[in-house]
Each structure stands twice: as structure tokens, then as C-alpha cells.
Amino acid sequence: MRIETRAQATQRDETDELAPVRERYALPDGVIYLDGNSLGALPAAAPARLAHVVSHEWGQRLIRSWDEAEWFTAPARVAGRIARLIGAGPDEVAVADSTSVNLFKLLVAACRLRPDRPVIVMHRHDFPTDVYIGRSVAELLGRRLRLLDGQDPVAALDRDTALLALSEVDFRTGARRDVHAVTRAAHDVGALALWDLSHSAGALDVDLAGATADMAVGCGYKYLAGGPGAPAFAMVARRHHEGLQTPLPGWMGHADPFAMSPEHVPGPGVAQLAAGTPPVLSLLALEEGVATFEGVAPGVLRQKGSALTQLFIELVDARCSGHGLRLVSPREASRRGSQVSVRHPAAYPLVQALIRRGVIGDFREPDIARFGFAPAYLRFADVWDAVEHLRAVLAAAEHADPELPRRGTVT
Amino acid sequence: MRIETRAQATQRDETDELAPVRERYALPDGVIYLDGNSLGALPAAAPARLAHVVSHEWGQRLIRSWDEAEWFTAPARVAGRIARLIGAGPDEVAVADSTSVNLFKLLVAACRLRPDRPVIVMHRHDFPTDVYIGRSVAELLGRRLRLLDGQDPVAALDRDTALLALSEVDFRTGARRDVHAVTRAAHDVGALALWDLSHSAGALDVDLAGATADMAVGCGYKYLAGGPGAPAFAMVARRHHEGLQTPLPGWMGHADPFAMSPEHVPGPGVAQLAAGTPPVLSLLALEEGVATFEGVAPGVLRQKGSALTQLFIELVDARCSGHGLRLVSPREASRRGSQVSVRHPAAYPLVQALIRRGVIGDFREPDIARFGFAPAYLRFADVWDAVEHLRAVLAAAEHADPELPRRGTVT
Numbered sequence: 060m061r062i063e064t065r066a067q068a069t070q071r072d073e074t075d076e077l078a079p080v081r082e083r084y085a086l087p088d089g090v091i092y093l094d095g096n097s098l099g100a101l102p103a104a105a106p107a108r109l110a111h112v113v114s115h116e117w118g119q120r121l122i123r124s125w126d127e128a129e130w131f132t133a134p135a136r137v138a139g140r141i142a143r144l145i146g147a148g149p150d151e152v153a154v155a156d157s158t159s160v161n162l163f164k165l166l167v168a169a170c171r172l173r174p175d176r177p178v179i180v181m182h183r184h185d186f187p188t189d190v191y192i193g194r195s196v197a198e199l200l201g202r203r204l205r206l207l208d209g210q211d212p213v214a215a216l217d218r219d220t221a222l223l224a225l226s227e228v229d230f231r232t233g234a235r236r237d238v239h240a241v242t243r244a245a246h247d248v249g250a251l252a253l254w255d256l257s258h259s260a261g262a263l264d265v266d267l268a269g270a271t272a273d274m275a276v277g278c279g280y281k282y283l284a285g286g287p288g289a290p291a292f293a294m295v296a297r298r299h300h301e302g303l304q305t306p307l308p309g310w311m312g313h314a315d316p317f318a319m320s321p322e323h324v325p326g327p328g329v330a331q332l333a334a335g336t337p338p339v340l341s342l343l344a345l346e347e348g349v350a351t352f353e354g355v356a357p358g359v360l361r362q363k364g365s366a367l368t369q370l371f372i373e374l375v376d377a378r379c380s381g382h383g384l385r386l387v388s389p390r391e392a393s394r395r396g397s398q399v400s401v402r403h404p405a406a407y408p409l410v411q412a413l414i415r416r417g418v419i420g421d422f423r424e425p426d427i428a429r430f431g432f433a434p435a436y437l438r439f440a441d442v443w444d445a446v447e448h449l450r451a452v453l454a455a456a457e458h459a460d461p462e463l464p465r466r467g468t469v470t
Numbered sequence: 471m472r473i474e475t476r477a478q479a480t481q482r483d484e485t486d487e488l489a490p491v492r493e494r495y496a497l498p499d500g501v502i503y504l505d506g507n508s509l510g511a512l513p514a515a516a517p518a519r520l521a522h523v524v525s526h527e528w529g530q531r532l533i534r535s536w537d538e539a540e541w542f543t544a545p546a547r548v549a550g551r552i553a554r555l556i557g558a559g560p561d562e563v564a565v566a567d568s569t570s571v572n573l574f575k576l577l578v579a580a581c582r583l584r585p586d587r588p589v590i591v592m593h594r595h596d597f598p599t600d601v602y603i604g605r606s607v608a609e610l611l612g613r614r615l616r617l618l619d620g621q622d623p624v625a626a627l628d629r630d631t632a633l634l635a636l637s638e639v640d641f642r643t644g645a646r647r648d649v650h651a652v653t654r655a656a657h658d659v660g661a662l663a664l665w666d667l668s669h670s671a672g673a674l675d676v677d678l679a680g681a682t683a684d685m686a687v688g689c690g691y692k693y694l695a696g697g698p699g700a701p702a703f704a705m706v707a708r709r710h711h712e713g714l715q716t717p718l719p720g721w722m723g724h725a726d727p728f729a730m731s732p733e734h735v736p737g738p739g740v741a742q743l744a745a746g747t748p749p750v751l752s753l754l755a756l757e758e759g760v761a762t763f764e765g766v767a768p769g770v771l772r773q774k775g776s777a778l779t780q781l782f783i784e785l786v787d788a789r790c791s792g793h794g795l796r797l798v799s800p801r802e803a804s805r806r807g808s809q810v811s812v813r814h815p816a817a818y819p820l821v822q823a824l825i826r827r828g829v830i831g832d833f834r835e836p837d838i839a840r841f842g843f844a845p846a847y848l849r850f851a852d853v854w855d856a857v858e859h860l861r862a863v864l865a866a867a868e869h870a871d872p873e874l875p876r877r878g879t880v881t
Contacts, residue, residue: 113697159718199611231730286524288750308606309603
């Protein structure tokens, strides 16, 4: 059904099978939150859980909670729930550290699995940390980092390639890569494929097993709604477990942590990817985040995300033309993540003017306004209203208001 | 004043200048907590702070809190407070990741500062993660790890030594190394000295500047009371900032994170040690932990810790003899951290029997009962009572009770 009025948008929301999932979040009144791809919304159960963890488990039970409150097994529990959302086995996913640190572990491990191949391929416009870490690993291991610059990743692969590491969704443009085809191309030359799923997990129908992807990393605090700086995840396909060797062997990744042995005996499979003690408060908040996806099929998230972004694009086309907005994200839904980016010469104040109206998106250098559509809690009526605000801002040139906040660190 | 009765212990508590500091913690009734060196007690202000952070800052203000609630500057704020406790400048300390990951960063950075020296010296009985990470760094950089085994660290140093990395306090025995003398010896052969302060910060009068130590790492969740798995810290002396190069260059350590540039321009000094996004909930709990030390001089903590451990040793000598306990920790207070370890053939059930009585210490393989004395919140009367419980357990052979919990993962 085409949505051409607000009433139609509301009607669509009423039949949305994800409507009950929205109730699992505590969203602020008066806000249309189009930045769930920067920091996911608060799971409604998180405040009570955290209060209990802090006052009772930490305060009253103290050290005993590692066993009693099952802090020890929390990383594996959370990993199991994330695994389902990315099409991996629960024994293929670990939760630990940050995306940057996990990427470091896996890039080193991947190069060790391809000892005779000198090249790591990444994309210059990928999330900066990924490129920095790639360069660092190349330097440490005496490999070369080949940085793509717009061209087809497949064309850059050859028999020298140890590994291709890419984001599934471009954090700026929202363009979605074809994980299946690119992974196949990597395998065709004998290289491994590693995917950064930071802008995928919890929004897209990721199918790592189907794509025979080798490794993946991703963020816990975006669509997965784990809270600011939540621990990240790392996936390694079962067939690589035997040769896996992390460069960050910590006591938590030891087969028997409390043996306190001077020899590192890696835990089975991805268990060795745990390094030091995990940040339990942030980890248990992440558990509440991933719990909001209970019973939700990734395909349903993907479908709704496609429909939300499609509606946004169509409404912007129809109602905001003539104001210098240019669509950056692919028009074709299958080539797009759950995000729409537009260019505008005044993108920064434009985003600020929207925030003043309660529509929170974000700005990306140099001239991109980025809007994320978390399918778990965004409504079609929100999309309608957001575009109405955008139209009003542009029509009244609210972005020219000198009272708007100046360029700061707002993400 | 010698303490020979419980009344004298209580009297000593009444004149303790740290008595008001104890009020900054929320301690459970009926528990004598001698495990603050595994997981520090709950700061009384933490529950309300965390509730606000979760419900308001995350839930209501969402992404805006990075600026508005000063999440961005939290790592530097916390680092500044820790710096004072370890005798470093606020610009010499970073808060990020775990101790394991920070140790990795600094070991690599230290080796890069000594490119022509092939050897890293560590101790076989140091905390396992430290040894595992040391071995991994040696492998990655083509260096050798020389593991001490009981001998004097100074004797193992030579012109091949790039770096000596040691814990100030042995986590098993509680023996305290002479940071000044050992650092001097390292410098005498042109090596760097790195100290793991996990069992020092918040309990001892650490003076990194006075010792001219080069680098340090340490834990946020022990004496610093930052909560389970709190972020860790890393210190690099100012004179090494210019040549510093982290192997984990993340976007949060970039000079201008939101430029999102493909080139890594490291932030000034230790700022580059931030890698990915920090776990904000755990980080702000740590801020409450370090805030409990406001106005407290490290020397005062040290003095009280020495007195508490001394009293424990004397009372155990006087009241628990004849039951097979052997003191592992040094008898001389200056050579001891804020911890007393004793050997006993039945150390595991002994610790369990004490826990059943509300005296929480911990067990370390193979036969060590370990008792930590957090000077910020432990009382002399607690020491008296703990020894009374220990005496009673031993006298009645309560540790032989088959109903006690069996060996598990209890730390």
C-alpha cells in the first residue's frame, strides 16, 4: 500500500507486526529518533536491570556475583542472541571489548591463516577505525594495506590477497554491499572475507552462514541498543576455529581462567577472543538491548527498514524538492542499509534545526545529513512527521538561523 | 598503640582519619569484605548516578549526551583523578579498555621506543594475562620474552633488555617490589620499566614520577572500586609522548575524531591510547569509584593498609597457631601490599567456610587463602572479627564440612 497521507502512515503502523517490539523501548516524548545507528534507544527493561545489578549484585553480593548472578557466562549468553541476528552459530560469536579491538584481533588472526599472502584489502572510506587498525596490523605483520577508493572491491582481489575486510553498510552513504557476491569473489582467489556489521546487526537480514563469510565484527550500541559504548562482537566461522590465534590472549580467554597458569591454553573456538575482564555493567545493558529482539526475525526487521527508508526517500522527493537536497544513499532498496543520507551545502545547521524540532539525525563531514531508521522502534508516522519537519525547516530556511548551535562534536 | 582487645580495635577506628571515607561506600550488613582487591565495594553514590545515566542521559537525551552530559570527556576526567593516586601527571594517564589490552598497547609502544633491543623481561608468576600478552607481543615484534622465575629482576637485566614489565604487588603473595630501585636498575642498562599497578592504585602510595617509571597499567575494579570489569588505565611518562605509537589506533584516539579521516593523526600524548568507543556505563561507575578518594592522600591509605595487614598477621600468629597456616606474604610491612596471603592444605574449603560466616576473602591456586585490606573502607574491628572467625573455623574444623561449596569459579 502506497502511503500518501499521514493517516495512511498511521494505518500502516497499526498493522505492523513489529509494533509490540516498539513497546520494549523507552522512547522520549516529543522526539523522532533517527539516530539509532549512532546510539540505539533505551530498552525499557534496562533501568530496573541495571539498578539491580548495581545495588544488589555488585553492592550486596560483591565478588560472589561472578558465579551467582552469572556474570561469567554473560558474554556467551549475549553472543548467542547476537548470533541469531547475523546468521551465525552461537559457538561462532564472542562478545568482548570494542569493535576496534575485535577488528585488530581478527585481522591479525586472518593474516595468520594466510601466512604467505602479503596484502590486506580495505576501503579508504570505510569507518576510520577500521582503516587505522588495518594499517597498524599491516605494519606489525609486515603486510601491505591496499586501500580501495571507490572501485569495485572484487577488482582489487588477487592471489596476493590474504583478506578483504569491508563494512556491509557504508556509514556515510548507507550503501549496502552484496556480502554473498563479495565473499564469493574473495574465496575465488583464496582470500578470506571479514565483514564489519556495525550498521547491519539488528536492522538487516544478515546471513553470514549463507554467505560463507569467514569473520565479522560489529557494534553493540547501534541497532542492538546496548547503551553507549556497549561491548562489541566478533564472529569466526567454525572452520577457522582450529587455526585461530588471537594476538590479545587474556586470562578471560583461557581454557581454565582460574588455573592462573603462565602458559596460555586458549579456550575452545571463539572463547579465546575474550581478553581481559569485561565491563559488566555495559555488558548487561547490552543483554537487555539484544533481548528486545527476542522472537523477531531478521527478515522482518529488514523488510520494515526497507519500507521506512523507501517512504522517507519518496516523501522527501515529493515534498522537499527545490531546496538543494541530493540523495546520497542508493535509491534501490536492496542496495541500501536502514539509513538514508542526503547532501546539502548547509547540512550541519540543517541537522541542528531538525534537532531543535525534536527530529534527531546526525551530520557527517563534509555535507551529509544522515538519518537512521531502526526498524525495531521507528514508525511510518514518524517518517511522515520527520519529512514534514524537514520540509518546514527548508521552507522557512530555519537552518540559516544564527542562533543554532555551531559545529561541535555532536555526532 | 598495640591492639590486643576488640575494644582497642574499635578505639583505633574512632580516631581513624579515613573513617569518613568509609561512609562513601555502601557495604552490605553482616559481611567483612576482604576481597576489595578482586572487586572493590560499591560507592554509595553509584546507584543514583547510574540510574540517572541510564534513564535520563541515555534514555531521554540519547545521542546528545555525548556532549551534553560530557561522556566524551569522561575518560580524561577519570584519568586525572587516577593520576593523583599513582603519582603521575593528569596528562600522563589515559582510561580505556581493559588492563590486558592496555598492557598490549604499552608493551608494543615500549618495544618501538627501544627498536634495537631484542628482549622483554617479565616474571613467570605475574598475573597470567601479563605473561600471555608479553609472549604475544614478543611473537608479533620478533622479540624474545625472558621470564624470571623467582630470581631478582635486576639480575636479569642487560643491554639486550628493551623493557622490564612487572607488577608492583604480586597478586598471589602480596609481596611488594621496590619500584624505585628496580626502575633505576632498568634505566641503568638503558631499558624501560613498566609497572602493573592493578593491586596498588587506591591502596598504596604509588609515586611513578618519583620513581621515574616509564609506563604503567592498572585495573579500575579493584581498590579503585569502579565496578565489575571497569575500564583500566595506562600511564606513559611525558618524556615518551613524542615517540609514542599505539598498535591500536582507534577513532577515539584521533586528534579530531569527527573529521572521520582515513589518515590517523594521533591525539596529543596519551590521548592516542583511546581506541574504540568506551563503555560509558562502566566508565561512569568508575568515576564514582575514584571519586571516593577525593581529598584522600595515597600516603594515608598506605599507612592504614600497612597497619591493617600488620594487625591481621599479628592476630593470626597469636590466635590461630597450630592449625597449619603458613604466612606467604612478607612479614615486613614495607615489602607487602595491602594484602595478606596464607597457605593451608585445605585453603579452598577454608575460604568457603569463612564466606559462610560472612568473611569474604578468596582462594588462589594451589593452596592460598588471600585476604585484601582496602584501606578506604576496612576497619580495625573488621580485622579483629575476621581473625576471630578464622580461629573459630579452624578450631571447629569447619573447613572439613562436606556441605561446603565445592571448587568452582569463585574468585
